[in-house]
Amino acid sequence: MSTPRAIVLRAPGTNCDEETVAAWQLAGADVETWHVGRLLEEPAGLDRFQILTIPGGFSYGDDLGAGRILATRLGHALGDSLHRFRDRGGLIAGICNGFQVLVRCGLLPGGAGEGRATLTNNDSGRFEARWVRLVPSPGLSPFIAFREPIELPVAHGEGKFLMADDAAVDGLDARGQIVLKYADDRGIPTRDYPDNPNGSAGAAAAVCDPTGRIFGLMPHPERHVRAIDHPRWTRHVGDLPKEGQGLQIFRGAVDALR
């Protein structure tokens, strides 16, 4: 089995690159971090990798809207390379700000006639950090290869997933592209605050393209790779779990490429 190679793309204002690298390493990938400037200079560098990650943060300060400037720069210079990367079997993951970038440059939800999506201001009107419960829809995306609900933290001000109308969101859901949904304590997907922290349509927390290979989510799986990352681990009775639930997302990608 070969070890998949992951590239973590860093831009001015990216700030979750280190823990994202750590998560890929725990999941068994070889990782390099590249500044976006370097990739723009040598786009062929992508050929050496099978997984591209755009981590969280505030790329270019989120000026002009979250992820907008990085999306514009990437789309302008690398749009075709990214499509080729996916078409040769590469996996692309955008976490939080990275998800915003993938949506803004049109890679998500992707596909012909999908219509445009956006990630806009939370209904609460402010940045919020909190833990959420997520139910998976496995099948389409290698990143989601588990069936049990997981808990991850969100930390964002602009995470409300919207499309031009709710029918478009239903279509996305029907095709299995809404791969993680915000859920209440009974595991039922919800649009209600705070279980759905931003008011996303279709309770969408994570979305993939029609191939499943491009994947973006607002919650931070890289912040739940150890049991002690969980906010209630001190309440646990008996031995702690061996690892955090977010690691499954990284493992899914690595396993699919092996």
Added chain:
Amino acid sequence: MLWHLEIRPAPGRPDLAGLRLAHEAADIGIAGPWHLAVSRGFLIEGPLGRDAVDRAARQVLVDPVVEAYAIHPGGDGQGGDRHGNGSGGAVVHVLPKAGVTDPEAESALGLLRDLGYEVVEVRTIRTYHIDGPAEERRRLIDRLLANEAVEQVIVGPLPFDHLGQGHDYDFRLVTIPIRSMDDRGLVEASRAGQLSLSLAEMKAIQAHFTALGRDPTDCELETLAQTWSEHCSHKTLKGRIEFEGRTIDNLLKQTIFEATRSLDLDWLVSVFSDNAGVVRFDDEFDVCFKVETHNHPSAIDPYGGSNTGIGGVIRDALGTGLGSRPICNTDVFCVAPTDMPPEQIPAGVLHPRRVLKGVVAGVRDYGNRMGIPTVNGALAVDPGYLANPLVFCGTVGVIPRGMAFKKVEPGDRIIAIGGRTGRDGIHGATFSSLELTSESESISGGAVQIGNAITEKMVQDVVIQARDRGLFHAITDCGAGGFSSAVGEMGEKLGAAVDLERAPLKYRGLSYTEIWISEAQERMVLAVPPESWPELRRLCEAEHVEATDLGEFVPTGRLTLRYHGEVVADLSMEFLHDGRPAVVRSATFTPMPAVPLEAPIKADYTGDLMALLGHWDVCSKEWIVRQYDHEVQGRTVVKPLVGIHDDGPGDASVILPVRGSNRGLAVSCGINPRYGRLDPYAMAACVIDEAIRNCVAVGADPGRIALLDNFCWGSTDRPETLGSLVLAARACHDLSLAYRAPFISGKDSLNNEYSHDGKSLAIPPTLLISAIGQVPDVRRCVTMDLKEPGNVLVIVGTTLDELGGSLWAHTLGMEGGAVPGVDPEAGAAIFRAIHEAICRGLIRSCHDLSEGGLAVALAEMAIAGGLGASASLRDVPCDDSAAKDGVLLFSESPSRFLLEVRPADYDALAALLGVIPMGRLGEVRGAAPGESPRLSIAGLDRIPVVDAPVPDLKDAWQRTLKW
């Protein structure tokens, strides 16, 4: 051509900003009803047509899924009622004043140019379409829509058709004829120049220049004023103080430094000598910690003030040793009650609600953007903070061992990296050393800076890489005083020559002096050996960070500044750093007369408990905490919010400084202005005890806790005020020794007074103690939420009748009583025992007792755990005089903890505690079927004195700050 691109929520999308503002207006009593429609937008200048602006809007400036836009030519005289609703309402535009940092506009300009648009200048603008009573409109604008310290307000159509780009500066060397001035002239020169220099200091400068046979330039005088300012030199606390017939030569040296020196601990690396104090963490890494205040700027512009406050302290960590990596932030705010009636707010003072919202948003936006988790903080509310809110921001950094020291070498280049220099923050250092007045808002607008966190993040990315490649010998941040203090400090032992015209500017027109003292944010100065400069420059280019060679560190002993070759300042480093005449002040202290406090005897204290839970100092801070990213970097293993619903008040957060290791760092604080008013010594002792016990409660080793002090006081020109500070400093000395907890860094902010109508309003003496404690293995950490029904509740420590300054006394309006006193011998034994019990896994939950005493602590544990509890006051170890229900419930005696223990572990715990006073108080209870869990506390005569459903307690605790 100037275009105004106005961006609104698309039809059918809610105008959340407008709704929120209308709501806020009602909250702060600006009579409505208001209907507010809010647009964001850009002013775009350049030789481009409407179609190009339209393309740019659709391509990058507008979100077409949720937004709509309109394009107006600037200066077209329109803008009165563009949306044509015929309501006759007003249109109000708000934009940053010329010269104020506008990061989003800078980004837009850069991106539009990259995409090929012909754009010369961009500025952001907000537009409000207002319907509401015209006579209240001005108040609405002033109090809610704009801050005229940094923003320009235009009512009606935009009156201009281009954006000013500033004027060129014509060089003219300015000298101040100080040699010929009499005393009055010297005082006036200091005042007019906003130098904040005393007559004695002006005279020393006069004598120096008289001996030289020339007058100083404006730049030389400014440099002296910056370096000698209270803010930079701490001349009061390091000066001579006459107190109780004795002379204290240097208060800091004789109290706080002295304790650290005599403890002589082998895990201290660098204390009181650098931007932050450094302690050893493990075999490979040290950690550093610094806490700063940013009070005066926050009084004028809460958002900008706290924003640059956190930005500044992050740079302190970044500039410590050869550069540390920031791993967490802290913030503490002191404000007046936010429900204060608007008519009680004096002129020139912002409403406390606006202050609190602004300072929270400022810390949020900077810390979150930098990607540094904000993990600990506090809120203290007292009317004394009305005109002088306090904003404390702290940063912890991690630094590889062996990199905690720096040394500038002759020949090193003086390299500035990061943001450009503008007029931001001119006179910040001298301004922060002044009293505020009702005019401060207008005269000191320049003292307010606006931050750009992403620039600082980029600087951080460069600094850490350059450090690891060994590209510089020394580094420091540009804080108060700008280049003046950064270069002045770095070159103190050597000398420096600077060519000021090389500094990259934000806009034209800055004089040489403005360049030198500007406090523009996000700048660092590095001492770079000439052979490393090319590599550093390449690194900076790759990271898109501007780097400029400003000059050279030279072994002349002089600070020489040139502007296009003309010498504009030439000072001896010796005079600059050692020429300031010692400040001599006198201090007195008259203890408050002892007045006994007769606590009321009640049959039921449930209502009292509810009131305490809802008080500002105790209530849930979730509204604040959730706005901060407290988990970025993936290090936070004990969060600020804990418990079954992630909403209980943790005692301290724990982070993992080193990835892959389970050794942790607990971060906590202690503050109590109510005690400060009554007994400054006892206050200082209590807040030290509190900071330490918060750390110990989660699992920190009491033998490895380091402390920071931040003194915020009123005017120390008044002997009484200075006397209270002397006593607080002595308590720091005594408690530091007794607890073997060294101080490693500190900062003071004096003159927190506001004068208005001839009256002076001073803050209560406020000492913030911040602590970092080391946790041997974070997997042993405990949190304060109750875990399982049936577990035993244990109180540790003795309760005394110490209600003076207590929150209970305060909420009942009771005066007098004794402020709690710390018995450090007993406290140290308790801390060690608690730590041992945590390490052995004997404790399920642990909470410290502080404001509101036992009753509040137990209620908080129940609220956080979603469980009930029953307890008896008969089992509280206490002094005879304290044997009253009210005292046992609410006294705030220090060094006490409440523990939850499994029944099977109780005997082991009791054996471990030995002779330490403890009481088996009761047990954790689940809810009865179909009911809510209850908190029930039986009084000394066995009858319940507190009894309430836990959800009701939680509601009282959460309601206050549910904004």
